[in-house]
Amino acid sequence: MNSATAQSLLQLMLDDLHAQDAIYQPTAFWSQASSDISHELIEHGFKHFRSLPTVRGFFAPSYGPPYNRLSIEILKKNHGYRGI
Secondary structure (H helix, E strand, O other): OOHHHHHHHHHHHHHHHHOOOHHHOOOHHHHHHHHHHHHHHHHHOOOOHHHOHHHHHHOOOOOOOOOOOOOHHHHHHHHOOOOO
C-alpha cells in the first residue's frame, strides 16, 4: 500500500470514529493520542511509524538507549548490546 492510500484510509477511519455515538468515542488519553499521531503520520508518512516522536511518547516502547534509561556502557557490559 502506498503512502497516499494509507493516508486516505487513515482519514476515512478517523472520520468514521468521529461520527460514532459518544459512548464509542475514545477516552481523553486516546483522543489526544490519535489526534497527535494521525497528524504526525499525515505529515511524515508511515514508513518510520515507530520512530515518530509522538508515537514513541504515547505507546511504542524502545528497548535500547536512551529510552530505557540504561547507558550504552551498562548494556554492552550486561546485555551484549551492539547498537542498531
